[in-house]
Amino acid sequence: MDVDRIKNACSETLVVNLLKEKPMHGYDMCKEIENRSSGYFVLKHSTLYPLLHRLEKEGLVKSKWSEFDAGKPRKYYYLTKKGVAHHEKTIESWRELVASIGHLIPEVAT
């Protein structure tokens, strides 16, 4: 099984979930996801930035250059209302998916 493909498929949900908490810039998102998953998910920049730009084109996130950290300008992304609604639907889909897999393969649920 190609675990990397499954991880890639999770990237969008993980990124949007982070942005639901607070606006963040790309590098922070990479670090945060890696730390929270104890190194299981490592978002490459080749995955993250195209994903963020695609989400922005779809209107799910917006971005703004700001100088929060020691005056260095960084491009911060934040979730739009459309993004929040989309994320809620995605979480619901994930819940159903995980529950279905749990029913089909009980070993996975434990």
Add this chain to the structure above:
Amino acid sequence: MTFGPYLAQLENALEIPYPERAEVISEIAAHLEDLCADLMFNGTSETEAREEAIRAMSADAGFVREMADVHQTAIAKALSKLPRNVSLGIEYSAIALVGLFLVFITVLQEAPMIEFLASGGLFMIPINLAGIAIVFLGIERIYSLFIKKDHSQENLEKRLLSLGFLAVACVMTGVIGTLVGFYQAFSVADQVASKFDGVFPIFEVTRIAITTSIWGITLAFIAVVVRFIAKAKATRILGMRSLST
């Protein structure tokens, strides 16, 4: 070691329009700075940290392709899937069709326009050929820079010299045509005057003689406007390039 050369290389490799390309480069520059700062915080020397940061970024070969997939225009995306020769053939055929259509509706449908073009004599032939070239080059520039949005460095300054040359050639040919027209009329002034009750028809002769100048200057004006627009776009984009790196 600075990130400049790496970022310049990445900027050239990215096949996406400006200002998005400049923004991506600024974002990657910030990412590199943060990664470098983290590595230095963990005890790596500055030189090694910068090298390591660039190595980490360079290892992701899919970045350029993924970014192109997000930012390229629909036309550029569709054409990039075709073999180079086929996509060039399609582009040039489309440009030629639009050019022919423009020439047709502006010139050939108007009877007075045909008379106007014929009245200038032989000098109108090179001026008209240059005019057709200006129309095609103009459409190609507008398509390439504003519709397909190919903002690669080599494409930015393409055809500017040709447009400038054609503008000058149109004016020069037009003026020479006018002078030759006057010379021909004045050299047979007596014969001409005899057809007009002994009075040399200076206004009629001038009207015919300046036809080539008027048409040459008109086409040159179109060439100069197209060149100005293309040059302004190129300058704006090149300004963004230097800012982003």
